[in-house]
Amino acid sequence: QVTGFAIDNRKVAPGTVFGAFQGSAVNGEDFIPAAIAAGAVAVVARAEAQVDGAIHIADANPRRAFAQLAAGFYQPVPATLVAVTGTNGKTSTVEMVRQIWRMLGERSASIGTLGVTTSDESVSTGLTTPDIVTFLANMHGLAREGVTHVAYEASSHGLSQYRNEGLRVQAGAFTNLSRDHLDYHKDMEDYFAAKMRLFGEVVEKDGAAVIWADDEWSSRAVERARSGGLRPFTVGMGGEAIRLLARTPTQLGQVLELEWQGQARKLTLPLIGAYQAANALVAAGLVIATGSDADKTFDALTRLQPVRGRLERAAIARSGAPIYVDYAHTPDALEAAIAALRPHCRGRLIVAFGAGGDRDQGKRPEMGRIAAEQADLGIVTDDNPRSEDPAAIRAMIFAGGAGKLRDVGDRRAAIAAAIAEAGAQDIVLIAGKGHEQGQIIGSGADTRVLPFDDVSVARECAA
Numbered sequence: 535q536v537t538g539f540a541i542d543n544r545k546v547a548p549g550t551v552f553g554a555f556q557g558s559a560v561n562g563e564d565f566i567p568a569a570i571a572a573g574a575v576a577v578v579a580r581a582e583a584q585v586d587g588a589i590h591i592a593d594a595n596p597r598r599a600f601a602q603l604a605a606g607f608y609q610p611v612p613a614t615l616v617a618v619t620g621t622n623g624k625t626s627t628v629e630m631v632r633q634i635w636r637m638l639g640e641r642s643a644s645i646g647t648l649g650v651t652t653s654d655e656s657v658s659t660g661l662t663t664p665d666i667v668t669f670l671a672n673m674h675g676l677a678r679e680g681v682t683h684v685a686y687e688a689s690s691h692g693l694s695q696y697r698n699e700g701l702r703v704q705a706g707a708f709t710n711l712s713r714d715h716l717d718y719h720k721d722m723e724d725y726f727a728a729k730m731r732l733f734g735e736v737v738e739k740d741g742a743a744v745i746w747a748d749d750e751w752s753s754r755a756v757e758r759a760r761s762g763g764l765r766p767f768t769v770g771m772g773g774e775a776i777r778l779l780a781r782t783p784t785q786l787g788q789v790l791e792l793e794w795q796g797q798a799r800k801l802t803l804p805l806i807g808a809y810q811a812a813n814a815l816v817a818a819g820l821v822i823a824t825g826s827d828a829d830k831t832f833d834a835l836t837r838l839q840p841v842r843g844r845l846e847r848a849a850i851a852r853s854g855a856p857i858y859v860d861y862a863h864t865p866d867a868l869e870a871a872i873a874a875l876r877p878h879c880r881g882r883l884i885v886a887f888g889a890g891g892d893r894d895q896g897k898r899p900e901m902g903r904i905a906a907e908q909a910d911l912g913i914v915t916d917d918n919p920r921s922e923d924p925a926a927i928r929a930m931i932f933a934g935g936a937g938k939l940r941d942v943g944d945r946r947a948a949i950a951a952a953i954a955e956a957g958a959q960d961i962v963l964i965a966g967k968g969h970e971q972g973q974i975i976g977s978g979a980d981t982r983v984l985p986f987d988d989v990s991v992a993r994e995c996a997a
């Protein structure tokens with residue numbers, strides 16, 4: 535009698551099926567005896583693993599085998615599922631898909647960096663793509679609450695660790711690919727291959743592949759979608775399904791001119807920045823590709839609410855300068871966030887930013903270079919140093935271009951300095967942490983999370 539599934543022996547109860555996987559920190563096979571002692575009835579593991587006292591379900595790819603078994607247990611799940619991958623824009627896109635569905639009258643939810651979000655609440659899981667058991671249990675829980683439509687984020691870590699498998703996913707989306715996570719993936723090819731598992735293995739055959747057409751990697755994503763038996767649905771200036779003809783920034787948003795099924799249409803998106811237009815169009819593509827009415831979908835775009843921590847206007851400084859908080863934590867994202875604000879800035883664009891510890895180190899000088907080249911003043915500060923020396927992280931950022939950069943380690947002091955610098959015509963951008971609620975210091979058992987919220991700190995400094 536199976537009572538549940540677990541991939542951590544500490545979560546095993548009598549009747550559990552235990553998945554024992556070789557990880558990047560430890561080998562889960564070492565915990566098989568403890569799992570069986572705690573009542574595991576079966577263990578999914580490689581054939582080489584030693585399993586005594588429970589059924590050994592041997593598979594060369596135990597993560598995949600476990601996911602498929604577990605998916606059969608956590609049924610039913612919502613009928614309409616879509617997944618989004620890409621370096622930047624996953625959270626924004628799944629949140630927009632959730633909002634559009636809701637405006638179309640569907641019971642919808644999203645799962646990703648912001649947690650499990652329904653129209654009533656948002657509950658954090660701690661990861662962008664939660665582990666397979668949390669993922670499936672949440673899908674099942676949402677179905678029991680009556681949710682029928684879910685959009686989720688498929689991170690490259692999640693895809694390469696089979697954290698979201700075994701369900702019928704009708705459409706997948708690819709937003710873009712740029713440098714990130716090269717501490718985990720060998721190189722950009724390896725990173726792209728992990729993302730493309732979404733089209734190759736996760737989305738069901740004949741499903742749709744919504745692809746942002748204007749990225750360097752887009753044509754390869756289209757090829758992968760075709761070879762995986764999916765229907766490409768491209769959006770963007772080079773898009774064949776939804777073509778973006780023109781984009782004109784307005785004070786509080788932008789006017790988009792589009793072509794859909796041979797007809798031109800014009801709509802006002804109440805969000806600024808080319809990147810938010812891109813995410814909104816990918817979101818619309820997912821909704822249309824899974825069967826919703828196109829006219830109603832385009833109409834819903836005009837009523838989208840801002841996504842937390844993504845170009846969120848946090849406060850206005852006493853000088854009159856607007857202060858924006860954005861989750862840009864990659865070079866490409868920093869460039870996109872600065873570009874989004876530039877048309878709205880008559881004076882100087884001042885950016886406070888940093889880079890996370892225990893993460894890809896190569897992105898640090900790139901971020902320094904972009905801030906030095908594209909902003910008028912960059913204040914380099916700390917962003918989740920984790921186990922690393924924060925001064926050393928900042929020094930790596932400075933290696934990318936010191937000219938217009940200033941070093942202020944303490945994040946509150948950096949935000950205060952950026953705001954104090956800003957005159958009436960200037961704009962302040964606080965990048966890297968977006969919605970995050972804490973500064974992570976230390977690692978392992980010594981991890982401390984000091985409460986920190988860029989939006990509240992900006993408001994305090996502006997007051």
Ligand SMILES: CC(=O)N[C@H]1[C@@H](OP(=O)(O)OP(=O)(O)OC[C@H]2O[C@@H](n3ccc(=O)[nH]c3=O)[C@H](O)[C@@H]2O)O[C@H](CO)[C@@H](O)[C@@H]1O[C@H](C)C(=O)N[C@@H](C)C(=O)N[C@H](CCC(=O)O)C(=O)O
Nearest residue numbers: 541542543557558559560562565661662663665689691692
């Ligand atoms: C590098 C990475 O992704 N690690 C995640 C992954 O680890 P892993 O499979 O390599 O596992 P491991 O820690 O080596 O352990 C191996 C196995 O032993 C098990 N175990 C371990 C200890 C024990 O006492 N008992 C036990 O059974 C573990 O549950 C695991 O199944 O699986 C663990 C369990 O689900 C995750 O907690 C862990 O996330 C760590 C904390 C993490 O920081 N992950 C980040 C990098 C991450 O995943 N980020 C992505 C991308 C964000 C983005 O898009 O930018 C995300 O989706 O959030």
Ligand SMILES: Nc1ncnc2c1ncn2[C@@H]1O[C@H](COP(=O)(O)OP(=O)(O)OP(=O)(O)O)[C@@H](O)[C@H]1O
Nearest residue numbers: 621622623624625626647809860861862867870871
């Ligand atoms: N389509 C896009 N193109 C370029 N940059 C983008 C795009 N969408 C978002 N960004 C930038 O990336 C930041 C993070 O956006 P978002 O949270 O939607 O991405 P994500 O892919 O979910 O990130 P994570 O990998 O942390 O989960 C934004 O704050 C913005 O600076």
Ligand SMILES: N[C@H](CCC[C@H](N)C(=O)O)C(=O)O
Nearest residue numbers: 863889890893917918966967
């Ligand atoms: N999902 C990303 C988030 C990074 C956010 C940034 N504030 C940092 O801590 O590096 C990661 O885990 O790499």
Ligand SMILES: [Mg+2]
Nearest residue numbers: 624625647662
């Ligand atoms: Mg995200």
